[in-house]
Structures are given as C-alpha cells and as structure tokens.
Amino acid sequence: ATVSEPAQKCCTENIQPFLTSILEELMGPVSSGFTEVRLLFDKEVNEIIQDFQKTTDMMKLKENVDQLLNLPFNSVKMEPCYLKVNLLQELLQDLKSRFKVYHIDFVIQRTQNFMQELMENAVYTFEQLFSPSHQADSAKVTTTIEKVKLRVLK
Numbered sequence: 001a002t003v004s005e006p007a008q009k010c011c012t013e014n015i016q017p018f019l020t021s022i023l024e025e026l027m028g029p030v031s032s033g034f035t036e037v038r039l040l041f042d043k044e045v046n047e048i049i050q051d052f053q054k055t056t057d058m059m060k061l062k063e064n065v066d067q068l069l070n071l072p073f074n075s076v077k078m079e080p081c082y083l084k085v086n087l088l089q090e091l092l093q094d095l096k097s098r099f100k101v102y103h104i105d106f107v108i109q110r111t112q113n114f115m116q117e118l119m120e121n122a123v124y125t126f127e128q129l130f131s132p133s134h135q136a137d138s139a140k141v142t143t144t145i146e147k148v149k150l151r152v153l154k
Contacts, residue, residue: 025091030111033084037115038153040081041122044068045149049142056138069127072119081119085111125152 048064071077085108092104130148 022095026088029085029087029091032087033081033111033115034118036081036084037078037119037122040077041071041119041126042149042153044071044077045126045145049145052145053142058138058141061141065127065130069123071123072116078116078119081115082112085115122152 045068048061048068051064052061088108088111089104092107096102096104126148129151130145
C-alpha cells in the first residue's frame with residue numbers, strides 16, 4: 001500500500017507520456033526488418049518462377065522449392081533482414097540510460113528469431129499449398145506458383 005501510490009505516480013508522470021513515442025521509434029527498424037523478410041520471400045519465389053519459365057524442368061522446380069525450404073536457415077540471405085533490426089541497438093541505448101532498459105541484445109535477438117520464424121512459416125505454407133509433384137500441366141505451373149506466393153504474402 002505504501003509503494004503503490006508513489007509507483008503509480010512515477011509511471012504516470014515519467015513513463016506513460018513517452019510510451020507512444022518510444023513504441024513508434026522502435027517499430028521503425030522492426031517493421032523494416034519484417035518488410036525485408038517479405039521482400040526476400042517474394043524475390044526467391046520470383047527466381048523460382050523465372051527459372052521454371054526458362055527450363056520447364058519439373059525436377060529442377062522440385063529442387064528449387066526444396067531449396068526454398070532452407071531459406072530461413074540461410075544466414076547469408078537472411079542477413080539483410082537481420083541488419084535492419086540491428087538499428088535497434090542505437091535506439092535502445094537511449095532507452096537504456098533514460099529508463100534503465102537492459103538486455104538490449106536479447107530484444108534484438110528475439111526480434112531476429114521472430115523474423116526467422118516468419119520466414120519458416122512462409123516457406124512451409126508455400127510448400128503445403130504448392131507441391132510440384134501434383135502439377136500435371138506444366139503450362140499452369142507458373143500461374144499456380146504466383147497465386148500461391150500471393151496467398152502466402154497475404
């Protein structure tokens with residue numbers, strides 16, 4: 001009872017007025033990281049489409065889809081996504097001094113884990129919705145891939 005009122009007053013005066021601006025500031029790098037994940041997925045599927053249009057080889061298509069499943073674990077390709085979130089390091093330094101926010105690396109790492117998880121979900125969903133072995137008509141494959149990609153991106 002003796003701590004509740006001063007704590008509530010402190011939060012109301014010293015923290016609550018800044019929460020909206022802090023959240024907006026932090027969401028910039030987080031949003032750009034997740035946008036980068038989306039763009040990477042889109043780019044990789046477009047490359048599969050282009051490769052299939054050149055070769056119309058169903059075995060090569062299956063290999064490319066299998067490679068897509070490894071995308072979340074490809075640190076080289078995922079690196080640009082992760083780098084967007086690294087901007088949080090600078091933003092969180094200011095919060096660290098003002099609000100005693102610690103474990104900045106944990107916040108960044110956790111965000112990057114969510115990004116990888118999102119990519120895992122995207123490629124898994126793509127694989128489930130598009131199975132090259134079920135595609136009898138190679139003329140419709142490109143259209144099907146595009147439709148599945150758009151569905152996953154929704």
